[in-house]
Amino acid sequence: MPSRDENNQEGPDVRGNLIKINVGGESIFVNPNEYKPKVAKKPKAKSQTVRMPKNPKPGEWKSEDYSLHKIADYKPFNFVDGEGVRCSLYVSGCLFDCPGCYNLAAQNFNYGKPYTQELEDQIIADLSQDYVQGLTLLGGEPFLNTWVCLKLINRVRKEFGHKKDIWSWSGYTWDELLQETPDKVEMLKKIDILVDGRFLEAEKDLTLQFRGSSNQRIIDVPKSLAAGKPVIWDKLVR
Numbered sequence: 707m708p709s710r711d712e713n714n715q716e717g718p719d720v721r722g723n724l725i726k727i728n729v730g731g732e733s734i735f736v737n738p739n740e741y742k743p744k745v746a747k748k749p750k751a752k753s754q755t756v757r758m759p760k761n762p763k764p765g766e767w768k769s770e771d772y773s774l775h776k777i778a779d780y781k782p783f784n785f786v787d788g789e790g791v792r793c794s795l796y797v798s799g800c801l802f803d804c805p806g807c808y809n810l811a812a813q814n815f816n817y818g819k820p821y822t823q824e825l826e827d828q829i830i831a832d833l834s835q836d837y838v839q840g841l842t843l844l845g846g847e848p849f850l851n852t853w854v855c856l857k858l859i860n861r862v863r864k865e866f867g868h869k870k871d872i873w874s875w876s877g878y879t880w881d882e883l884l885q886e887t888p889d890k891v892e893m894l895k896k897i898d899i900l901v902d903g904r905f906l907e908a909e910k911d912l913t914l915q916f917r918g919s920s921n922q923r924i925i926d927v928p929k930s931l932a933a934g935k936p937v938i939w940d941k942l943v944r
């Protein structure tokens with residue numbers, strides 16, 4: 707007759723080296739030297755891909771393929787789109803698709819209203835005011851609306867020569883524009899200031915003059931063409 711063990715059971719104490727654990731509401735005995743609890747795996751975080759603006763190859767996007775000659779907005783006598791008092795024309799349509807774009811509606815080439823001779827005459831009349839320093843072209847993407855922009859630029863030069871300056875914003879960089887289609891290069895050569903480059907959220911800085919992200923530059927176009935490299939606007943403070 708086997709002696710009684712410490713658990714007051716007959717026979718060998720098979721549980722002597724075991725410990726009692728609770729798994730899913732059920733008590734089981736396990737060897738603590740061998741038992742490896744199953745740890746529920748954390749679900750893997752979905753890999754987060756940061757969306758970036760599009761990067762066209764030189765000449766890939768042609769203004770004549772996309773532009774519908776539409777205008778998202780016209781703002782005469784404003785102080786925010788460059789130096790001094792300015793008349794700003796916002797053209798419709800842009801393909802860069804920058805996350806955080808400040809003017810989403812104007813990415814659509816069909817947004818707004820058609821550019822008309824009447825509007826052009828109004829812009830010229832507004833620019834003729836002595837206190838107006840110049841014209842600003844922005845959007846959307848002015849360099850994908852070269853028919854409208856060149857028509858207006860040529861008229862401004864005809865009426866005012868270089869007494870009024872012309873600024874333009876573009877998602878293209880200076881170097882990209884120089885490798886672009888002839889209409890874009892012609893437009894670049896006819897303006898005074900280019901604010902270049904896509905808007906990059908990672909480089910967003912609201913303290914910058916006339917720019918949303920620190921990769922963008924305010925470039926003096928005539929000086930840059932003469933120097934053969936981008937020359938930054940000499941009134942840049944920040």
Ligand code: SF4
Binds near residue numbers: 800813845904
């Ligand atoms: S280039 Fe300018 S208008 Fe075009 S998507 Fe980027 S921020 Fe918007």
